[in-house]
Amino acid sequence: MPRQVTISCPKEIYLYTPMADTKRYIAHFDLDSFFVSVEIRNDPSLKGKPVLVGGYERGVVAACSYEARKFGIHSAMPMKKAMQLCPQAIVTNASRSDYSKYSRWVTEIIAARVPLFEKASIDEFYIDLTGMDKFFGVSKYAKELRKAITTETGLPISCGLSSARFISKMATNEAKPNGFLEIPQGKETDFLWPLGIEKINGVGKQTEQQLKNFGIYTIEDIAKTPVELMERYAGKWGESLWHKAHGIGSAEITTDWEQKSMSHENTFDIDYTDISFLHKELVRLTEKTAYSLREDEKLTGCVTVKIRYSDFETTSRQETVDYTALDDILIAKVKDLFNKSYQQGRPVRLLGVRFSQMIPFTMQMSLFDNNAEKLNLYKTVDEIKDRFGSKLVTKAVNVKKRKG
């Protein structure tokens, strides 16, 4: 006979769910074509022109000005294709060392004015304004914050305001460039329903096509499809889409976000098979990543090397190491991983180095290497880089020969 199991659920769980009934106010701030804006700020002559930021020749478009978008260019498009669409576009990344500086500046402005925010990426922020309505009026506050950022930094920023993260983000996208859009509480579906399904963040080409095959074109279509059917069309994600279509989504702001890994990678102008060049690149990437590691006062316990060949086949190989933040040990490991996974003779398009399993700094001393001395050396080099720029001191293999 089957055993009867009674699962009791304590009432308190429902009683103490925080703000279960109160409406949330989540603002999403997104700097308009951030990299381009920084370039224009540093070189006003670029204003009003089609500007692309990204690697020359072979990279992808990291950001493009609104003038360039008129030509059908969008970010993540290969630079080559973008140049075909708009040959007169100006490609630059002259100010790339300033990007994170400006990002931090904006972060500081936000941090000084709001209690709860999340930096979602270099140019994106989610801000919890719940409760502000009692004092200032939420939309007034968000507008003032937007104005403050633009006045202080000179960078255009767009903002969306609603009751859920994903709606605010979609509102920001609609508000761009340099705009503000508030979706009033209770009017979420009025905003969402006319939009195409591809506007929902996370609906890619594949999901879009799949749903269109079932006759679902707009968010209204999703909302009017039974949730069970949506689940059958797109699994768990289908169910989440259905909820989103009804204006229900997360309003949680994650402030305590811990970095899980750090990495640097580089796509080359041409494909390389030259081992000595590839080794030099590995040294450079490792040095750069190890610098960030020490800056964060972390040690890494796992090293990954990523190789992308000319045909886009990508391999990555990782191994654990004794926790360290020392260049020489990491470089030896990175080269070893590369040598183990590189297929001799195949042209390489991209190399990447990633450190993960990071722990707070506690260094195991070694019997045979003077780690303390080495660490002092690297920290001193780091300080020189901080004061005089990262180009001033590099490993000898990466010093370019002087002409003449």
Add this chain to the structure above:
Amino acid sequence: MKFIVSSSSLLKQLQHISGVINANTVLPILEDFLFEVEKNKLTVVATDLETVMRVQLDIEAKDSGKVCIPAKILMDSLKNIPDQPLTFTIDKNFGIEITSDNGKYKVMGENPDNFPKEPAADDTTSFTMTAAALVTAINKTLFATSNDDLRPAMTGVFFELDKKGLQCVATDAHRLVRYKRTEVKCPKNDSFIVPRKPLNLLKAAIPANEDEITLSYNGNHLFVKHGTTQMSCRLIDARFPDYKVVIPADNPYRLTVNKNDFQSALRRVSVFSNKSTNQVALNISGSELQLAAQDVDFSFEGNERMKCQYNGEDLMIAFNARFLIEMLNAADSDDVNVELSTPTKAGLIKPTESDENEELLMLVMPLMLNQ
């Protein structure tokens, strides 16, 4: 060819050498045992190209011959057969038929001519020691070897021979163990590095008794002989780090603690340490030793205090608790001496007493705290 063998004694012998065989080998024949039959003796060989082990047992056989038998299926079947004489019949195509009281089992073997040849024991130098001494030497050093393939020398145990006896040394660059046997007579000053795997197999295959074991070596290989069990392995071709210079000669402070109490305290406190570093800080002042661990990510904290004898200045030093626990395991005495100097220099761990013929010294580097 045909022979009769006791199922249980065959299984027992095969279990001594089956550890040599790797699960996924490049050459399929490395998944086989080589059976050699001659004059009522069966010799079974297993190899992974680096390590070769062979055992011998008595059987009943009229003729002689060789065959390779897949190891896994043979072991699996022997484990399930009750103790009884088994008849092995091998045809000229290396098909093997095993006949028991319960029934018949067939398995395809392979041509023994394709089985890798053992290294020749040319130009060897030999010395002897008791089985117990060898097993102890392995047990006290093997745990301290490194897993880092980039430093091959440290992935094995360093055997150092001189007129004062045999020294076994192992290190992973963070800690080091040196175990001396003074009664071993070495023919000349010499040294070699033995990989981990054969040592692990050896300590499982030989009993820790007073039997005499012969160790022979040349430039490339080590050969170990214990009765009818033999092992040979390739030596690690690398230079062992100059460990003598890192052993501190005069650490001024001496901490004496009860080994078991110290080890148990470390085990309890380290539960609350950061799981990646296992950091436990030792705070020593007067006759009290404090142990402290914490994991800031989870707000875990462990603190204990215990009695000790200490003759130095107050000192705070942090170690990886796992290292200390493993090293204390290797000490046989009731109390241990921990000799220290500064928080960034190596600490020495020595048993307070040891047998006449042996000497154990361990050192461990501290964890550097972020200032």
